[in-house]
Amino acid sequence: MRLAIFTDTFAPEINGVARTLERWSDYLHARNIPCLVFAPDPAAAASPEASPFVERFVSLPFFLYPECRLALPNPLHVRRALHAFRPTMIHVATPFNMGLLGIRYARKHRIPLVASYHTHFDRYLAFYNIQWMVKMLWRYIDWFHADCRYVFVPSASTLRELKERGWDEKRLEVWTRGIDTKAYHPNADKARLLAKHGLERSKFIVFYAGRLAPEKNVNVALSAFAKFQRDVCPEATLVLAGDGPSMDSLKLQALREGVSAHFLGFTAMPELQQWYAASDVFLFPSPTETFGNVVLEAMACGTPVVCADTGGVTDTVRHEWNGLCCEQGNADAFCDALERLYRDESMRSRFIARGLAHSLRQSWDAIFDELLAKLQTTEIQPAARSSIRHTRG
Template sequence: MRLALFTDTYEPDVNGVARTLARWVEYLRRKGIPVLVFAPDPADDRERAAMASVERFASFPFFLYPECRLALPRPIYIRRALHAFGPTLIHVATPFNMGLCGVHYARKYQVPLVASYHTHFDRYLPFYNLHWMVKMLWRYMNWFHHDSRSIFVPSRSTLLDLKQRGWDEARLEVWTRGIDTKQYHPGVDRNTFLTQHDISPDKFIVLYTGRLSPEKNVDVALAAFAKFQRDICPDALFVLAGDGPSADLLKQQAERERIPTRFLGFTGMPNLQQWYAAADTFLFPSSTETFGNVVLEAMACGTPIVCADAGGVVDTVEHGWNGLICEAGNINAFSDALKQIHGNADLRGRLAARGIAYSLRQSWDTIFEELLIRFEKASDLDNCSWIRHISE
C-alpha cells in the first residue's frame, strides 16, 4: 500500500485531529509503508522546517476554527507529486480545500478512496448564528463522501448519528482513539506542583482543557463551577487550559462574578499532564464532540470525569463507573456532579481507578494495527466495487 493523505489540519496544529493523523502517519512509516501528506502551511513559518516530509501549501485561518487553516492548493503541483508517488489509496481527512484535491484526484485517476469524519461542523454553526447553512452543509458532506469506500468515524455514537442521516452503514467504520500512557499518567507531586503555581494544595481543583469557544459550552462549565464554589466549596479553584475566541468573554465573566479561576492559555506537555494529575476533577460540558480526546487524557491521569450526555464522550464514559454524565447544558446537574465528587472520597477514588484501567486498554498500536488491515482492504482494487461516479 502507498497512501496519500489530504488534510486541512496537521502537526504542529494543536487539536485532536492533527495529532491523531500525525500518529497514524508515524505508525505507517515505522511499518515501512510509504505515505505522502498534503497539508496547509503552519501559522508559524518557523515550524515548517521541522515538517519537511509534508507537502505544504499557503493557507489562511478557517473562520469556524482559526487554529486550523484552509490551504490554497496548487493542482498542477499536486498532480505531478501524486503521479511521481503512485498512491494505491487516497485518504481524505477533512472536507475542505485539501480534501477536495484528494477526492478530485481519486475520481479522475480511479484511485481507491477512503475518508475519515472527525467533526460535527453542523453542530458548530448555530453557535455562530449560521443555522441557515446546516442543510447546505449536509448536501455538500453527502457529495464529498459519496465515492469513499470506507468512512472512518471516531465513535459508535458518531456512526449512529451519520446512519440516521441516511449514510450507508456498510461504509461506516469506527476508528477509535488511543492514549499514550507514557505521556499521560497519574504521576505528580501535587503539593509541590500547586505550590510552584502559587496555589494552596488545600484547594479543590476543577480542570477544563480544550478550546475556549462557543461550541465547547465552556460558559456552562464556568456557571456550574460558580454555583458549586458558592454553595458547596468556597476553597475551589477552576483552572482552564486552552485558548480560543471565547477566552476574553470568559475572563470577563469570571472577573465580573468574582469566580476563582486560573486561565493558563495554551498548555503543552509535560505541564499539561501535571495539571491533569493534580486536579481533583475534570469538567467537560461540550456536547459537540465526535470523540473527546481530552476525556481519555484526563482518565489516564487519574482525574475523575464530569461530562455531558451527548456526543462521542458517552462511548468512553459510563455513568457511575468511570465518570459522571450530566444532561448537556444543565448547569445544576454539572454543579451537583461536582458536589458528589467533592463530598465522596470513595467515589472519587473509584472513578479515578477505573478511568486509569480503561485508558490502559486503549493502546494506539492496537488501534492502528486494526486500522491498517482495513486500509489495505480498501486499497485492494479487486476487493471493492469501483467508484460510484466520475466527475466531469
C-alpha cells in the same frame, strides 16, 4: 500500499485531528509503508520542520475552526507530487480544499478513496448564529463523502448519527482513539505545581482543557463552578488550559460571577499532564465532540470526569461507572455532579480506578494495526456504488 493523506490540519498544530494524523503517518513510516501528507502551512506561531513526507501549502484560518486551515494549493504542484509518489490509496481527512484535491485525483485516476470524519461542523453553526447554513452544509458533506469506500469515524455514537442521516452503515467503520500512557499518567508533584501558580490554598482543583470557544460550552463550566464554589467549597479553584476566541469573554464572566478561575492559556506537554494528574475533577461540558481526546487523557492521568451526556464522549464515559454525564448546557446539573464527587471520596476512587483501566486498554498500535488491515483489504476490493444519500435537506 502507498497512502496519500489530504488534510487541512496537521502537526505542529495542536488539536485532536492533527495529533491523530501525525501518529497515523508515524506508524506507517515505522512499518515502511510509504505515506505522503498534503497539508496547509500551520499558523505563523508554529514553524514545522521541513519533511520529505509532508507537502505544505499556503493557507488561511477557517473562521469556524482556526485549527483547520483553508489551503491555497497549486494544483500543478499537487499533481506532480502525486505522480511522483504513485499512491495506491487516498485518505481524505477534512472536507475542505485539501480534501477536495484528494477526491478529484482519486476520481480521475480511479484510486481507492477513504475518508475519516472527525468533526460535527454542523453543531458549531448555532454557536456562531449561522444555523441557517445547516442544510447547505450537510448537502456538501454528503456529496464530499459519496465516493468513499469507507468513512472512518471516531466513535460508535458518531457512526449511529451518520447512519440515522441515511449513510450506508456498511461504509462506516469506527476508528477509535488511543492514548500514550507513558506520556499521560497519574504521577504529579501537586504541591510544587500549585505553589508555582500561587494556588497553594486551593482545596479542590476543577480542571478544563480544550479550546476556549462557544461550541465547547466553557461558559457552562464557569457557571456550574461558580455555584459549586459559592454553595459547596469556597476554597475550590477552576483551572482552564487552552486558548481561543472566547478567552476574553470567559475572563469577564469569571469576574462577574466571582469565580476563582486560573487561565493558563495554551499549555503543552509535559505541564498539561501535570495539571490533569494534580486535579480533583476534569470538567468538560462540550456537546459537540465526535470523540473527546481530552476525556481519555484525563482518565489516563487518574482524574475523574464530568462531561456532557451527548456526543462521542459518552463512548468513553459511562455514567456512574467511570464518570458522571450531565444534561448539556445545564449548569445546575454540572454543579450537582461536582458536589457529588467532592463529597464522595469512594466514588472518586472508583472512577479513577476504572478510568485508568480503560485507558490502559486503548493502545495506539493495536488501533492502527486494525485500521491498516482494513485499508489493505479495501485496496484490493472492487469499487462499490455509493449509497450515501440525502435525508434532511
